[in-house]
Amino acid sequence: MRLAFLGTPDFSVAALAALVEAGHEIACVYSQPPAPRGRGQALKPSPVHAFAEERGILVRTPASMRDPAEIAAFAALDLDAAVVVAFGQILPKAVLDAPRLGSFNVHASLLPRWRGAAPIQRAIMAGDAVTGVQVMRMTEGLDEGPVLSTATVRIGPSDTAATLHDRLAAAGADLIARTLPEIEAGRAVEVPQAEEGVTYAKKIRAKEARIDWGRPGAELDRKIRGLSPFPGAWFELPTEKGPVRVKALLSAVEDVDGAPGVTLDDRLLVATGEGAVRLLRVQREGRGPQDAEVFLNGTAVPAGTKLA
Structure with missing residues (x-):
């Protein structure tokens, strides 16, 4: 034809x-x-x-x-x-x-x-x-x-x-x-x-990408995966030099509770409004994507860290 x-x-x-x-x-x-x-x-x-x-x-x-x-x-x-x-x-x-x-x-x-x-x-x-x-x-x-x-x-x-x-x-x-x-x-x-x-299916807007940790974990997991790799659902990680934007690129839901946005261990398990999500792949601003364990080798995120 x-x-x-x-x-x-x-x-x-x-x-x-x-x-x-x-x-x-x-x-x-x-x-x-x-x-x-x-x-x-x-x-x-x-x-x-x-x-x-x-x-x-x-x-x-x-x-x-x-x-x-x-x-x-x-x-x-x-x-x-x-x-x-x-x-x-x-x-x-x-x-x-x-x-x-x-x-x-x-x-x-x-x-x-x-x-x-x-x-x-x-x-x-x-x-x-x-x-x-x-x-x-x-x-x-x-x-x-x-x-x-x-x-x-x-x-x-x-x-x-x-x-x-x-x-x-x-x-x-x-x-x-x-x-x-x-x-x-x-x-x-x-x-x-x-x-x-x-x-x-409305066009994805940049303002949708920020993670609201008060939402249920299952919803946030879907959001993280649905926006990966672009534009990438993101949050702010506190550091000594000030907050750093980090994209969450892959996650999984876990059935544990805690204060929304607070890490529950030192391996990026984050409490949400209902349950928790474990971040499996992330991307710090200005750097390439990394599996969580690689990211944590260079950036410690101890339990009790409050993510924004």
Whole structure:
């Protein structure tokens, strides 16, 4: 099939790679414009942009797909279908309808649950036991189109946004590669989404990341894992030179009680509003991630330390 692929982050790369491997003709890849990254804040292409360029695929990075010139250029590609995976822009109807068979999205949830920007993080934070990926026909509404195929993925008690991201990306890549031939052959069945059970995965905001130790331990564990590695749930650790920000990247719940925010041993077991969480992996501000035992070799946190 002659395709356009629209995607931006790491999550999208697996799907693009699968379509290339399957032998589809990728007429053009669309991605968000290069953005400042790293310490030097130099402009760097997105992961999808970089992958496509390495393989000699035409890349366009429009600021807006609503620009009439971009709409005309897209229509001129004479596509069989467009595949969209975490592109980062709302596409107008003229773009969605331009390909012969339509435009299809790979979405990382079991719709209509977790429509929107952050379905992986929100599923973990909500305590969902199961999530998945689905291929849906794109419509003008936000993630409201009919579903053509589904793959389910379990969420384990130690899953973080990073580990779940990788499994969902792989599942989505396989799913879109298997679904496109069914669409082309006219065998794919479009199932409208249920009207009940709609939830929205709002974009993660920086102000959500601070840990409130007064919340229940199970809730904080889900928050820590759901925000790991980015933006990272954080707290302040008191030191002789003043408070230091530390991100909690992995944790586990333990059934012990104490004053919220106070460490119960010297191995980062922290009391919460209900039970406790043991911090298993952390990242001190300005340093790389470390397992708790490595972190504690350089930074002692004795029992009775009050975390803020």
